Amino acid sequence: MTEGAGGEPAPADDRSWGRWFGRPGRSLTRRLIWLASAWIVLALVLTGWALTSQYQESALRRLGNVLSATIDEVVVATNAGPDGIVVAEIKDAATLRPLSGEYWAVAERAPGGRLRMLARSPSLAGSDLTVPGELPSRLDAAFGQIISYNATGPRGEPLRVAASMKQLPGRTEPVVFMAGIDRANIDADTRQFATFTWIALLILGLGLVIAVFLQVQIGLRPLFSLRNEISDVRKGKAARIARSYPLEIQPLAEQVNRLLDQNQETVERQRTHVGNLAHALKTPLSVMLAEAGSQKGALPDMVRRQTEVMKAQVDHHLRRARAAARAQLLGDRTPIAEVLDELAVMLERVFEEKGVEIDWRAPDELGFRGER
Numbered sequence: 001m002t003e004g005a006g007g008e009p010a011p012a013d014d015r016s017w018g019r020w021f022g023r024p025g026r027s028l029t030r031r032l033i034w035l036a037s038a039w040i041v042l043a044l045v046l047t048g049w050a051l052t053s054q055y056q057e058s059a060l061r062r063l064g065n066v067l068s069a070t071i072d073e074v075v076v077a078t079n080a081g082p083d084g085i086v087v088a089e090i091k092d093a094a095t096l097r098p099l100s101g102e103y104w105a106v107a108e109r110a111p112g113g114r115l116r117m118l119a120r121s122p123s124l125a126g127s128d129l130t131v132p133g134e135l136p137s138r139l140d141a142a143f144g145q146i147i148s149y150n151a152t153g154p155r156g157e158p159l160r161v162a163a164s165m166k167q168l169p170g171r172t173e174p175v176v177f178m179a180g181i182d183r184a185n186i187d188a189d190t191r192q193f194a195t196f197t198w199i200a201l202l203i204l205g206l207g208l209v210i211a212v213f214l215q216v217q218i219g220l221r222p223l224f225s226l227r228n229e230i231s232d233v234r235k236g237k238a239a240r241i242a243r244s245y246p247l248e249i250q251p252l253a254e255q256v257n258r259l260l261d262q263n264q265e266t267v268e269r270q271r272t273h274v275g276n277l278a279h280a281l282k283t284p285l286s287v288m289l290a291e292a293g294s295q296k297g298a299l300p301d302m303v304r305r306q307t308e309v310m311k312a313q314v315d316h317h318l319r320r321a322r323a324a325a326r327a328q329l330l331g332d333r334t335p336i337a338e339v340l341d342e343l344a345v346m347l348e349r350v351f352e353e354k355g356v357e358i359d360w361r362a363p364d365e366l367g368f369r370g371e372r
Contacts, residue, residue, distance in 0.1 A: 036212040052194040067162035070179035080171035095121040101182030127154035139165040
């Protein structure tokens, strides 16, 4: 901490980064910035999570619609005959081309809670769609509904698979229809959207934090100005709060001015009391000195000496009382340079015969609180 003229602590630099972005502590500025920034970060994180989740769900829903249409197409092409399940040829180029990324399969329940494949698309190239262990029980519980899950395809590609258990005419056991599609493109689009979203939200967040910083700096500027004016009053550079402030803090400035007025009135009353006391004491003491000085003897000499001591003590304490009253007067300041100049002139006259020269130096802004 640095000190200004008169030993007063210099105000902290409002523009320092530590003041704005340090730990909140008792600083109103940091509290406002930290609270607003925390709320902005929380809101943007929740917004980013909601946007990316919604986009992913929308993409999966589109895949689900495609898979549902494929299942319906396979159901229409499937018949239960005496020789088992027969699936008519499906004129879909994607499911006819091996390892194309679009697949379908027909299965039935097997012992042990598993599924046994009855038919599959040529695109599977002899492979089977991945079947989770809990899928048969889930299909039983949601009979006729579509259940979707993620799996791995025959080429190791990520798949989105839909399965539904249905009852075919002429068959007592239900049949499970499955369709799968490569979701690599959807995953890539989702990642690209998430990256773009988080970058955009990051830029937006930085802009909002900068806006909060500027808002706090501009909004609290009147408080800093009021603090500096009060500091000037304490140092004696100003007698009152002179500037006008916003409605929220103008009453504070007015109360400070009223306090200064009250302080001035108190000091004036103290000066009056001190002056009255001086006159009340000096007159009797002067009479006692005059009477004692006109007489001879031990008693008059003792009275004269003690009266002079009393007068010296009274003068001493009256000077202290006046100095104390001046010290309590806020806004009172005397430049030291003017006082030193007068003292130097007086001392040069006193020591003129001895050839003494008085040299002094003092900064123009140096002063002390009090009157001359």
